[in-house]
Amino acid sequence: QVQLQESGPGLVKPSGTLSLTCAVSGGSISTNNWWIWVRQPPGKGLEWIGEIYHSGSTYYNPSLKSRVTMSVDNSKNQFSLKLSSVTAADTAVYYCAREGVRAAFDIWGQGTMVTVSS
Amino acid sequence: DIVMTQSPDSLAVSLGERATINCKSSQTVLDSSNNKNYLAWYQQKPGQPPKLLIYWASTRESGVPDRFSGSGSGTDFTLTISSLQAEDVAVYYCQQYSGTPPIFTFGPGTKVDIK
Numbered sequence: 001q002v003q004l005q006e007s008g009p010g011l012v013k014p015s016g017t018l019s020l021t022c023a024v025s026g027g028s029i030s031t032n033n034w035w036i037w038v039r040q041p042p043g044k045g046l047e048w049i050g051e052i053y054h055s056g057s058t059y060y061n062p063s064l065k066s067r068v069t070m071s072v073d074n075s076k077n078q079f080s081l082k083l084s085s086v087t088a089a090d091t092a093v094y095y096c097a098r099e100g101v102r103a104a105f106d107i108w109g110q111g112t113m114v115t116v117s118s
Numbered sequence: 119d120i121v122m123t124q125s126p127d128s129l130a131v132s133l134g135e136r137a138t139i140n141c142k143s144s145q146t147v148l149d150s151s152n153n154k155n156y157l158a159w160y161q162q163k164p165g166q167p168p169k170l171l172i173y174w175a176s177t178r179e180s181g182v183p184d185r186f187s188g189s190g191s192g193t194d195f196t197l198t199i200s201s202l203q204a205e206d207v208a209v210y211y212c213q214q215y216s217g218t219p220p221i222f223t224f225g226p227g228t229k230v231d232i233k
Contacts (some may be wrong), residue, residue, distance in 0.1 A: 048222035059220050077124035095167055103156035103215030111167050
C-alpha cells in the first residue's frame, strides 16, 4: 500500500526558506492523483498549502501563493515543498498527503514538525 | 473566501450514545455538473495525522466502521457517530473543495470526548 514520509530540517531561521520532501513508497507518484501539502500549527486546525500533479501542475492556497513553490521528482518518486520568508507563524506540523478520489485526502504522512526560530 | 464553521466546538457523549457534528460552508460545495457534494470528514487523534472517514458528503471510506455516517447537501452537513466508542475520542474536521482554481478549506474542528 502507498505510504508517505516527510523529511527536512526541523528548525528554520526567520526570513529563511522552509524545504520539505515527501517520499512516496509502495506505489508510483505518476498516477492519476494529486499530491498535497497541509500544515497544522501547534494546538490549531488544518490548513491546505497546495497540491501538485506528477506532470508538475500546481495549485496553491491564495494566502500562501507568493511564498510557496512545489515540485515533483518522478525519478525519485517524491515531491517537495518550499516556503520562503518564513516567520514564527509558519511554525507547524507539515503533512504530505494524497488526494485519492477528487476532493478527499486518503493517505497521509506522519507529519514533521518545523519550528521557525533564531 | 470560503469559510467553514463547525458546531459544537466540543461535545461529550456517553459510551454507546449518538454524537452529532455539524458543518456549514459559506458557499455551496455541490458540483451541479455531477451532483457531487465535495465535503469530506476527518478524524484526528493526538499525535496522529488526520484519517479520512467520509468523502463526497456521505460515502464512507473503506475500512471505516459503519457507525460513522455523513449527510447533507449544498452548504449544511452532518457527521453522525451512531454509538460512540472509546476509540472515537478525537477531533473531527470537515473539509470542502471548490474548483477552478481548486481550493480546499478545513473547518475549525470539533472535539469529541466521553461523558
